[in-house]
Amino acid sequence: xxxxxxxxxxxxxxxxxxxxxxxxxxxxxxxxxxxxxxxxxxxxxxxxxxxxxxxxxxxxxxxxxxxxxxxxxxxxxxxxxxxxxxxxxxxxxxxxxxxxxxxxxxxxxxxxxxxxxxxxxxxxxxxxxxxxxxxxxxxxxxxxxxxxxxxxxxxxxxxxxxxxxxxxxxxxxxxxxxxxxxxxxxx
Numbered sequence: 629x630x631x632x633x634x635x636x637x638x639x640x641x642x643x644x645x646x647x648x649x650x651x652x653x654x655x656x657x658x659x660x661x662x663x664x665x666x667x668x669x670x671x672x673x674x675x676x677x678x679x680x681x682x683x684x685x686x687x688x689x690x691x692x693x694x695x696x697x698x699x700x701x702x703x704x705x706x707x708x709x710x711x712x713x714x715x716x717x718x719x720x721x722x723x724x725x726x727x728x729x730x731x732x733x734x735x736x737x738x739x740x741x742x743x744x745x746x747x748x749x750x751x752x753x754x755x756x757x758x759x760x761x762x763x764x765x766x767x768x769x770x771x772x773x774x775x776x777x778x779x780x781x782x783x784x785x786x787x788x789x790x791x792x793x794x795x796x797x798x799x800x801x802x803x804x805x806x807x808x809x810x811x812x813x814x815x
Contacts, residue, residue, distance in 0.1 A: 659698035666694025679705045685712055699737035699759075700766060708739030715742075722746050736763055736775060744770050755780045 669675040680687040695701035728748040736752040753776045754760040760777045767773040
């Protein structure tokens with residue numbers, strides 16, 4: 629007879645792909661691994677088969693942890709990637725204002741889909757070409773979403789440099805500082 633497996637044996641780094649994130653060497657599971665963990669937790673009855681109502685914050689949040697780093701999976705929960713208090717605040721604001729409501733958003737994903745279900749028009753700007761390609765088909769199915777893809781451009785002296793390791797010289801082309809020669813000519 630085979631030895632009985634413990635629940636702690638189900639989720640190990642050897643069984644699921646893990647990837648390093650951040651600059652402090654922390655590790656987090658990939659979106660695929662998180663979905664597999666979610667299926668396992670649903671299979672053993674820890675998580676429900678369908679997302680709980682957002683009013684049940686703890687259970688909803690617990691389920692959202694199995695969908696982190698996957699905007700389309702988060703969108704299935706009908707939440708943007710915001711705090712619950714921010715969601716409540718925006719939802720209250722949207723309900724209290726007359727239509728039509730138009731939204732401009734910098735950074736697309738689950739929030740774009742969430743907003744599109746609640747407003748008349750969403751214009752969203754995405755800088756990451758790979759992410760834009762992945763999310764574009766989902767947005768195309770919703771006529772009230774307009775995706776604007778604007779690639780980041782290298783700059784020796786960005787106005788607001790990125791805090792992300794390895795991205796310090798990247799900035800939006802529209803926020804580039806004037807060249808040193810044009811700054812010097814004004815003195």
